[in-house]
Amino acid sequence: MFPRIVYESFRHQARRKLLAGIAITLGVAVATAMIAVATDIGDKINRELRSYGANLIVTPQEDTLDVEVGGINLKPPSDGTFLNEADLPKIRGTFWHNNIVGFSPMLPVTVKLGGGSGAKDVTLVGTYFNKPLHFGRQDFTTGVRITHPWWKVEGSCGDGALPRSGRVEDSPAACGWPNDDSQNILVGERLATKLAKKPGETLDVAGRQLTISGILSTGAAEDDQIVAPLALAQQVLGKPGAVRRLYVSALTKPQDGFATRDPKTMTPEVYDRWYCSPYVQSIAYQLQEVIPHSHAEQIRQVAQNEGTVLTRIKGLMLLVTLAALFASALAVSAAMATAIFERRIEVGLMKALGAGNLAVSAIFFAEALLLALVGGIAGFSAGALLAHQIGRSIFNSQISIEPVLFPIILVIAVFVTFAGSAAAIRRAVKFDPVFALRGEG
Amino acid sequence: MGTLNTPKQVADRRAQATHTSMFARMLLRAAVLRRRRATAALLAMIVAAAVATAMMNLYVDVQAKLRTEFRNYGANVVVVAKDGQSLSGQFVSADVLAKVESTFGAKTLAVPFSYAVARTKDGQSVVVVGTDFTRARQLNHWWKVNHWPDAHGEALIGMRAATVVSPNRQPFELSFQGKEIQLAPAGMLQTGAGEDSRIYLDQSEFQSWTGIAPSTIEVAANGSTAEIEALIRQLAQILPGAEIRPVRQIMEGEANVLNKTRATLYASAALVILTSALCVLATLIGWVFDRRHDFAIMKALGASERLVNGFFAAEAAALGVVGAILGFFLGIGVAAWIGRVNFHAPVVPRFGVFPYVLAGSVAVALISAILPITMLRRVEPAIILRGE
Numbered sequence: 004m005f006p007r008i009v010y011e012s013f014r015h016q017a018r019r020k021l022l023a024g025i026a027i028t029l030g031v032a033v034a035t036a037m038i039a040v041a042t043d044i045g046d047k048i049n050r051e052l053r054s055y056g057a058n059l060i061v062t063p064q065e066d067t068l069d070v071e072v073g074g075i076n077l078k079p080p081s082d083g084t085f086l087n088e089a090d091l092p093k094i095r096g097t098f099w100h101n102n103i104v105g106f107s108p109m110l111p112v113t114v115k116l117g118g119g120s121g122a123k124d125v126t127l128v129g130t131y132f133n134k135p136l137h138f139g140r141q142d143f144t145t146g147v148r149i150t151h152p153w154w155k156v157e158g159s160c161g162d163g164a165l166p167r168s169g170r171v172e173d174s175p176a177a178c179g180w181p182n183d184d185s186q187n188i189l190v191g192e193r194l195a196t197k198l199a200k201k202p203g204e205t206l207d208v209a210g211r212q213l214t215i216s217g218i219l220s221t222g223a224a225e226d227d228q229i230v231a232p233l234a235l236a237q238q239v240l241g242k243p244g245a246v247r248r249l250y251v252s253a254l255t256k257p258q259d260g261f262a263t264r265d266p267k268t269m270t271p272e273v274y275d276r277w278y279c280s281p282y283v284q285s286i287a288y289q290l291q292e293v294i295p296h297s298h299a300e301q302i303r304q305v306a307q308n309e310g311t312v313l314t315r316i317k318g319l320m321l322l323v324t325l326a327a328l329f330a331s332a333l334a335v336s337a338a339m340a341t342a343i344f345e346r347r348i349e350v351g352l353m354k355a356l357g358a359g360n361l362a363v364s365a366i367f368f369a370e371a372l373l374l375a376l377v378g379g380i381a382g383f384s385a386g387a388l389l390a391h392q393i394g395r396s397i398f399n400s401q402i403s404i405e406p407v408l409f410p411i412i413l414v415i416a417v418f419v420t421f422a423g424s425a426a427a428i429r430r431a432v433k434f435d436p437v438f439a440l441r442g443e444g
Numbered sequence: 445m446g447t448l449n450t451p452k453q454v455a456d457r458r459a460q461a462t463h464t465s466m467f468a469r470m471l472l473r474a475a476v477l478r479r480r481r482a483t484a485a486l487l488a489m490i491v492a493a494a495v496a497t498a499m500m501n502l503y504v505d506v507q508a509k510l511r512t513e514f515r516n517y518g519a520n521v522v523v524v525a526k527d528g529q530s531l532s533g534q535f536v537s538a539d540v541l542a543k544v545e546s547t548f549g550a551k552t553l554a555v556p557f558s559y560a561v562a563r564t565k566d567g568q569s570v571v572v573v574g575t576d577f578t579r580a581r582q583l584n585h586w587w588k589v590n591h592w593p594d595a596h597g598e599a600l601i602g603m604r605a606a607t608v609v610s611p612n613r614q615p616f617e618l619s620f621q622g623k624e625i626q627l628a629p630a631g632m633l634q635t636g637a638g639e640d641s642r643i644y645l646d647q648s649e650f651q652s653w654t655g656i657a658p659s660t661i662e663v664a665a666n667g668s669t670a671e672i673e674a675l676i677r678q679l680a681q682i683l684p685g686a687e688i689r690p691v692r693q694i695m696e697g698e699a700n701v702l703n704k705t706r707a708t709l710y711a712s713a714a715l716v717i718l719t720s721a722l723c724v725l726a727t728l729i730g731w732v733f734d735r736r737h738d739f740a741i742m743k744a745l746g747a748s749e750r751l752v753n754g755f756f757a758a759e760a761a762a763l764g765v766v767g768a769i770l771g772f773f774l775g776i777g778v779a780a781w782i783g784r785v786n787f788h789a790p791v792v793p794r795f796g797v798f799p800y801v802l803a804g805s806v807a808v809a810l811i812s813a814i815l816p817i818t819m820l821r822r823v824e825p826a827i828i829l830r831g832e
Binding site for chain 2: 022026029030033036037040044047048051052054055056060066068069070071072151152153155220221222223300301302303304305306307308311312315316318319320322323324326327329330331333334337338340341344345389393396397398
């Protein structure tokens with residue numbers, strides 16, 4: 004009899020059940036999407052914060068002082084020690100290699116522009132643009148196009164199309180960016196104006212005729228400099244394999260008191276925990292391990308601030324998610340309460356026929372459970388789709404939904420539906436059958 | 445028979461008089477008699493309005509809150525003298541600073557910097573920078589300094605510069621174009637960038653030693669990218685001898701993160717508001733549907749369709765208005781609380797949001813009243829009264 008009553012109730016009140024079901028589905032969908040977005044937002048914003056550039060710098064341990072004013076390096080170029088370019092791919096072998104978004108070596112060299120008496124000192128920086136490297140079995144590309152996303156290049160495209168801005172996202176065709184194994188260079192915006200040079204022309208740099216593939220605009224010191232492939236800078240300097248600085252862009256966890264502790268004073272257990280947390284300090288420590296004779300340090304301007312911004316945005320989304328959960332719980336409860344309140348006459352009839360309070364409640368709870376399960380499953384799928392859409396349209400990447408979320412969401416859906424129905428069921432059960440049957444609701 | 449006492453006139457007058465008061469009375473009595481259902485409906489309305497208000501308030505205010513957060517990244521505009529001259533070529537440096545600050549408006553921080561390459565006793569070159577320490581401290585929150593210089597003859601020394609000029613934190617000597625200066629290290633500076641190789645001095649001390657006036661002003665200005673670019677063009681006309689450029693690294697990073705956050709918040713706010721509207725809809729449909737007896741009795745007594753519809757609509761609208769007003773204040777409270785918890789600064793209440801909340805609440809309430817009424821209209825009053 005019990006299953007039949009429940010079944011018949013769904014069959015005959017299909018429209019009302021549908022309304023309650025839709026409410027549950029929508030509520031669960033919003034909750035799922037919000038939880039998915041909130042759990043993933045930290046990672047997404049962390050990646051967006053990488054557009055501020057590298058947060059770690061690696062220098063030779065015994066480095067001499069930089070003497071640089073207004074983008075012009077006054078230090079004798081061969082002075083000091085260097086990092087070895089051959090060590091760089093090893094960064095991919097560190098514990099947190101998946102958190103390392105990219106890295107760019109830098110080798111500044113002071114060069115003479117033009118021959119003869121009109122020669123002029125300019126800084127030429129050698130770096131990777133988008134260099135393919137491999138470590139072990141991994142193949143990857145890295146360079147300034149990843150670590151310095153605000154660098155813009157104006158140049159002619161290889162296929163003769165119109166010049167376009169050269170950001171990685173805008174043009175996969177890499178218009179204007181030189182190849183890492185070419186002899187082509189980028190000339191800073193202000194320097195190019197001073198020299199009256201355009202892309203495609205050649206420039207006499209330290210006795211070499213180099214082709215300008217694009218004009219670089221960064222809003223910083225590079226606007227007065229020449230940027231060239233690293234190999235070219237090494238040739239000019241006469242030191243193959245030399246790298247002066249290395250910028251590393253890594254996804255890090257906001258730092259806390261634990262992050263800043265000195266690893267030398269830790270017990271092995273604490274040390275392991277510290278080592279295996281993606282703090283900017285522990286990543287710096289690991290970089291020092293893989294690159295011999297190096298000193299890795301956080302760039303405080305970037306590293307210190309991203310923690311605060313990240314914490315704020317995550318906190319905000321958490322509170323908004325709570326509001327969403329609250330609103331959807333309320334919507335589900337309201338829908339259930341309404342659905343049950345309308346069935347007082349039915350309750351009166353059942354009670355008049357001798358059904359106990361327990362039996363009547365059981366029927367309603369069974370119906371609620373069924374609704375919650377169906378609505379929960381439909382809502383979860385709709386919510387996953389919604390989260391996917393949000394991720395695609397806002398962050399241009401997938402928002403992953405943890406499968407473990409499914410049972411949790413289902414339990415929450417059942418719980419909220421029960422909680423929403425409980426008050427209404429109690430009132431329906433307590434209602435005097437005589438009044439109900441006489442229609443005096 | 446007086447002109448005022450024909451039965452028809454009396455009936456007319458009474459109908460007129462009781463009619464209007466009856467309308468208000470029914471509205472009120474309905475709420476009082478069924479206060480539990482009315483409270484539930486009103487509560488749903490209040491919560492929805494509160495959530496909507498809070499979300500709209502946050503959406504408007506969060507950008508401003510995050511912008512102040514982003515200003516911790518330091519300068520987003522740099523003013524440089526053209527061709528390496530000092531900025532006082534045309535103006536007194538204090539004048540330039542004042543001009544920059546007045547152009548970019550209140551809450552703008554402009555910090556002057558001047559540079560020189562000096563030599564240590566053993567002939568090492570080191571960059572010495574003159575600046576205003578109080579301003580630099582506000583601008584560059586990320587500078588890790590153990591002690592800021594506060595006395596004459598004290599310098600702030602970068603970590604790496606310290607190993608060269610003053611490894612044991614002893615006083616040291618620097619010379620610039622034959623002029624010498626004796627300095628005591630006050631504190632160490634650590635930034636992980638170029639600043640680590642430099643020595644910072646107070647501007648007046650630096651200028652009396654080297655004779656070099658500030659050549660660079662770093663500015664932290666508030667505003668969107670477009671606003672700041674407009675201000676830069678404006679400032680370029682006031683200071684023709686200077687080159688003013690945005691720090692792209694900071695500006696683009698900020699725009700990027702801010703846009704993404706705003707879009708996410710927008711999507712979330714839309715979802716939350718939609719859900720709370722759904723909640724109101726579900727509750728109000730129940731509340732109106734529940735009153736089908738009133739509906740049937742009114743119709744059985746001869747009320748016109750228009751009157752009955754008007755009555756239910758007025759009831760829903762009243763609920764919407766009361767709910768919106770109460771919910772608005774609750775929502776402002778919630779937004780302020782979120783601001784305090786998350787940003788450690790209250791969110792400023794935006795009363796401009798109120799009309800939207802009010803219109804939205806009344807609209808949702810009316811929709812939830814109209815839906816069941818159109819359903820009931822097709823049913824004969826007799827059937828409802830018989831309880832079927």
